[in-house]
Each structure stands twice: as C-alpha cells, then as structure tokens.
Amino acid sequence: MDKVRVGIIGFGNMGSGHFGNIKSGRCPEIEVTAVADVKPARLEAAREASGGSVALFDDALKMLDSGLVDAAIVAVPHYDHPRYAMECFRRGIHVMVEKPAGVYTKQVREMNEAAAKSGVVFGMMFNQRTNCVYRKMRELVQSGKYGQIRRTNWLITNWFRSQAYYDSGDWRATWSGEGGGVLMNQCPHQLDLWQWICGMPARVSAHLSFGKWHDIEVEDDVTAYVEYPNGATGVFITTTGDGYGTNRFEVQMDGAKLVVEDDKLRVWEFAQPVPEFLKTCQTPFGSIEATEIQVETDGENPQHSGVLNAFAGAILRGEPLVAGGEEGIRGLTLSNAMHLSQWTGRTVELPLDEDEYFAQLQKHVAASRRKTNVREAFADTKGTYGGVK
Numbered sequence: 001m002d003k004v005r006v007g008i009i010g011f012g013n014m015g016s017g018h019f020g021n022i023k024s025g026r027c028p029e030i031e032v033t034a035v036a037d038v039k040p041a042r043l044e045a046a047r048e049a050s051g052g053s054v055a056l057f058d059d060a061l062k063m064l065d066s067g068l069v070d071a072a073i074v075a076v077p078h079y080d081h082p083r084y085a086m087e088c089f090r091r092g093i094h095v096m097v098e099k100p101a102g103v104y105t106k107q108v109r110e111m112n113e114a115a116a117k118s119g120v121v122f123g124m125m126f127n128q129r130t131n132c133v134y135r136k137m138r139e140l141v142q143s144g145k146y147g148q149i150r151r152t153n154w155l156i157t158n159w160f161r162s163q164a165y166y167d168s169g170d171w172r173a174t175w176s177g178e179g180g181g182v183l184m185n186q187c188p189h190q191l192d193l194w195q196w197i198c199g200m201p202a203r204v205s206a207h208l209s210f211g212k213w214h215d216i217e218v219e220d221d222v223t224a225y226v227e228y229p230n231g232a233t234g235v236f237i238t239t240t241g242d243g244y245g246t247n248r249f250e251v252q253m254d255g256a257k258l259v260v261e262d263d264k265l266r267v268w269e270f271a272q273p274v275p276e277f278l279k280t281c282q283t284p285f286g287s288i289e290a291t292e293i294q295v296e297t298d299g300e301n302p303q304h305s306g307v308l309n310a311f312a313g314a315i316l317r318g319e320p321l322v323a324g325g326e327e328g329i330r331g332l333t334l335s336n337a338m339h340l341s342q343w344t345g346r347t348v349e350l351p352l353d354e355d356e357y358f359a360q361l362q363k364h365v366a367a368s369r370r371k372t373n374v375r376e377a378f379a380d381t382k383g384t385y386g387g388v389k
C-alpha cells in the first residue's frame with residue numbers, strides 16, 4: 001500500500017475541511033475514496049467537491065463494510081465519536097477521531113479498551129499539538145531544567161461565538177446533542193495541551209454559567225481552579241461571550257516563567273530557583289533576576305494536515321502519531337470534572353467518579369431542549385443506551 005484509502009464520516013464543517021486539505025495535496029499519502037453523511041445535501045456537497053470521484057454513503061456502516069476504505073476520519077457530532085471508532089476497530093479499519101474523544105469518560109474508556117484489543121492505528125485530531133510553540137513549551141517544561149511547576153494559568157477567551165453560530169446546527173449547545181458548551185466544543189484543544197504540557201491535576205473545582213451570554217442550555221462561561229499532585233495550582237478561564245478575548249497561557253516554574261501569547265513563546269530564566277531565592281534573599285523587597293532568553297523553535301505548525309500525515313505514516317510505516325486516540329480521555333476528564341464540580345457544588349477528586357458524572361449528564365440530557373434524541377445521545381455499540389434500555 002503506498003496510499004491510505006480514507007473514508008470520511010460526517011461531511012460538515014470539519015469533514016469537508018479534511019477533504020479540502022487532502023484534495024489540495026497537503027496529505028500526499030492519503031486519498032479520500034468515500035464519504036458518509038446522513039444528510040443528502042452534505043453528500044451532494046461531497047459529490048461536487050470531489051467531482052464525483054468518491055463513493056457516497058447515507059450510512060457510515062455501509063461505507064465501513066464496502067471494502068473501499070483502509071481508514072476512517074470520524075467528524076460527526078461528539079456523542080458518536082466512540083461509537084464509530086469502535087465500529088472501525090471491529091472491522092480492522094484504522095481511525096482518526098475528531099476532538100473531543102466523546103462526551104463522557106465512561107464511554108471513552110470503553111472505546112479505549114476496544115482500541116487496545118484491535119491492533120489498528122487509532123489517532124485523535126489534536127491538531128494544536130503540531131504548533132511549534134506548544135511543542136517547545138512542553139519540551140522545556142518537561143525537561144526538568146526549570147524544576148517543578150508552581151502555577152499554570154490559561155486565559156482562553158477568544159472563542160467568541162454569536163447566537164447565529166449556535167443556531168447553525170440543532171445539535172449544537174444542547175445537552176442531548178453536544179453534551180456541553182465551550183468546554184466540549186471549543187476548548188478540547190486547550191484542555192489537551194494543558195495536560196500534555198503540565199500533566200493532570202489531582203482535583204478540580206469550577207464555576208460554570210449556563211447560557212449566560214447566549215440563548216443556549218450549556219456553559220458559555222467557565223472559571224476553573226485545579227491542584228496538582230505536587231501542590232502547584234492552576235486556573236483555566238474560558239468563554240464564548242467576550243467581545244475581544246485573550247489567549248494567554250502562562251506556566252510559572254521554580255527556574256523560569258514561560259508564556260505563550262499571540263502565537264509566540266516567551267521564556268524568562270531566573271538567576272536562582274525560586275525556592276532557594278525565597279530562603280536566601282536578605283532584603284525584604286528583593287526580587288529575583290529574570291532574563292528573557294531567545295527560544296528557537298522549528299517554526300512548523302502543520303495543524304490538521306500534520307496530524308493526518310502522521311496518521312498515514314503510522315499506518316504505512318509504523319511511525320509515531322501526533323496524538324494517540326487513547327489520550328483523548330485526559331482532556332475530557334478535565335471538562336467532565338469541571339461540569340461535575342458545578343453540578344454538585346464541590347471539588348472533584350481525580351480519577352473522576354465516572355458513574356456519578358454519567359448519572360448527572362443523563363439528568364441534563366433528559367431535560368434538554370432537543371428531547372427526541374435522548375436515546376440517540378447514549379447510543380452505544382451494544383444496543384444499550386448508556387445502560388438505559
């Protein structure tokens with residue numbers, strides 16, 4: 001095999017975006033041979049975009065059974081990510097799943113267990129991991145050179161979305177269709193990078209506002225506080241309601257301060273590690289000497305096509321993925337914990353009580369505006385609905 005034959009499940013914004021990237025030649029080892037979508041208009045869009053060169057299916061399972069695809073990209077609404085991933089595993093089809101990995105970790109854990117037995121290549125579309133500034137930040141934080149993390153702080157409020165955005169799809173911003181708001185749709189990238197660079201916290205406490213700025217039922221404003229196993233703390237703030245938001249990620253370490261803002265990484269190295277300086281400084285208002293250093297990156301930021309090229313390399317030559325599919329559960333654990341903290345009014349210890357989260361989510365789904373899809377939301381491959389028959 002010199003090219004991977006890929007089928008795209010869901011030809012909406014992202015599915016058609018992946019198609020465009022591949023068609024434009026940015027993924028030379030991938031060819032799209034089939035597209036599946038439940039909406040005839042989207043299949044028509046795929047027919048037009050491909051000039052009739054791809055097979056079209058109104059049912060993703062028929063596409064997976066067609067013999068036309070070696071791999072699939074799952075780009076449907078989030079609840080169905082684990083389901084289609086598992087359908088791929090069962091058929092020995094490699095799969096790239098869009099973020100988030102799913103809506104609740106109980107379901108994603110089932111997906112990960114099935115993946116481990118399947119032997120196929122399973123990737124997660126964490127395209128922001130390809131950004132050289134975050135890769136470099138991770139390398140520096142994890143090198144040990146600057147000692148321990150003392151504080152992390154991510155202000156990610158430049159996700160502004162109008163009401164028209166929320167009204168553009170009936171699944172959007174509903175408990176039964178999407179299972180969350182800004183944490184589930186916009187922030188999976190930052191939640192993944194946060195844990196990828198700084199590790200997982202031990203506990204999470206959060207304040208979420210539901211429909212604060214928009215006529216929606218899920219969260220559009222979040223302030224979360226976390227504590228790490230080493231005693232460091234972190235804050236994550238996000239919204240889709242700020243008019244002119246900010247994306248600033250700061251990590252304070254014993255030996256340096258690292259900041260990513262405006263797609264640039266800045267690093268200040270300290271003359272002495274903070275724990276030592278705190279003890280030895282002889283002047284009451286003494287401050288540590290910090291020198292900004294020049295940080296070299298490789299300048300590469302290939303985003304979605306970079307993730308897909310690595311996926312093809314993994315299938316064809318066993319090369320590393322940008323993000324293994326199993327890693328999706330970590331960022332999702334953070335957002336599930338934030339929801340659970342708001343719903344219960346308490347600090348949530350990790351590992352998360354997945355059954356408690358799932359029970360709470362079910363209550364919200366049952367009261368969702370999009371009432372007809374409760375069963376659909378919890379559909380799984382065993383024909384049960386998250387335990388609800």
Ligand SMILES: NC(=O)c1ccc[n+]([C@@H]2O[C@H](COP(=O)([O-])OP(=O)(O)OC[C@H]3O[C@@H](n4cnc5c(N)ncnc54)[C@H](O)[C@@H]3O)[C@@H](O)[C@H]2O)c1
Binds near residue numbers: 009060099169185
């Ligand atoms: N990685 C990124 O940068 C990025 C960006 C945007 C969206 N996404 C993710 O991609 C996914 C899709 O988002 P979107 O904005 O493209 O949504 P969308 O509504 O534009 O597209 C979803 C498509 O899936 C189709 N669909 C729904 N159920 C289906 C099924 N069972 N079988 C086949 N087709 C089905 C719909 O008809 C629609 O065409 C989401 O999970 C989202 O989080 C990722």
